[in-house]
Amino acid sequence: MHDTPIGYTTREEEPMATAQLVHVTDAEFTKTVLESKTPVLVDFWAEWCGPCKMVAPFVEEVARDYAGKLVVAKMDTDANPQTPMQFGIMGIPTLIIFKDGKEADRIVGAVPKAIIVKRVDAALAKDFRPQIRSTENHR
Numbered sequence: 001m002h003d004t005p006i007g008y009t010t011r012e013e014e015p016m017a018t019a020q021l022v023h024v025t026d027a028e029f030t031k032t033v034l035e036s037k038t039p040v041l042v043d044f045w046a047e048w049c050g051p052c053k054m055v056a057p058f059v060e061e062v063a064r065d066y067a068g069k070l071v072v073a074k075m076d077t078d079a080n081p082q083t084p085m086q087f088g089i090m091g092i093p094t095l096i097i098f099k100d101g102k103e104a105d106r107i108v109g110a111v112p113k114a115i116i117v118k119r120v121d122a123a124l125a126k127d128f129r130p131q132i133r134s135t136e137n138h139r
Contacts, residue, residue, distance in 0.1 A: 002060045010072070011116070016026070017092075019060070019061060020038075020067055020068075020070070020072060021059075021060060021063040021072045021074065022068070022071065022073050022074070023073070023074050023075075023076075023109065024042070024073040024074070024075050025075070025079070025080050026081075026082040026083050029075070029083045031070075032071075032073060032116060033073060033098050033129075034101040035096070035097065035101065036071055036101075038069070038071050039064065039069070039071070039072065039097060039098065039099040039104070039123060039133070040070070040071045040098045040099075040120050041056070041059070041070055041071070041072045041073070041074055041095060041096070041098075041116075041120060042070070042072075042073045042074075042075055042086055042095065042096050042097075042098065043056070043059045043072070043073070043074045043077050043093060043095050044077050044080045044083075044089050044092050044093065044094045044095070044096070045074060045075070045076065045092055045093050046076060046077050046092055047076070047078070049092050049093065050077075051092070051093055051109065051110035052092055052093040052110075053137060054110045054112050055093045055111070055116075056065075056114035057097070058116055059072060059095070059116070060072075061113060062113070062116055062120060063106060064098060065117075066120060066124075070120060070124065075127040076087065077092055077138065089112065091108055091109070093097050093108075093109065093110060094106065094107070094108050095107040095116065096107075097123040099123055101126075104123040105119050105122070105123050
């Protein structure tokens with residue numbers, strides 16, 4: 001037995017794969033996202049956004065499912081307008097996957113978890129190269 005109270009864990013007992021869900025601000029974005037050694041999925045959202053609330057549980061599940069392989073960050077676009085403007089975000093929810101400090105993929109709108117997982121898996125692949133996606137091709 002050990003002296004840790006029931007319901008608590010010591011630092012050594014914590015599982016390696018804990019969810020990496022962080023809330024990020026304009027001031028922290030470069031350090032937390034662009035300088036991260038681990039790929040980062042950023043959920044750009046706002047409290048009033050219905051579709052954002054639909055995607056939120058999927059984003060949280062991805063944070064748990066990919067713990068240790070992917071950092072998942074949430075950015076409130078109302079409280080932090082500079083970063084969304086810098087990345088040309090025109091609508092929310094927008095999910096951007098950053099790898100090695102560069103945008104690797106972008107998902108706009110409420111989508112099923114399976115789509116998010118497929119895009120994350122592709123971005124995490126070792127031989128992945130970011131694809132340039134033009135909105136003109138989606139008419």
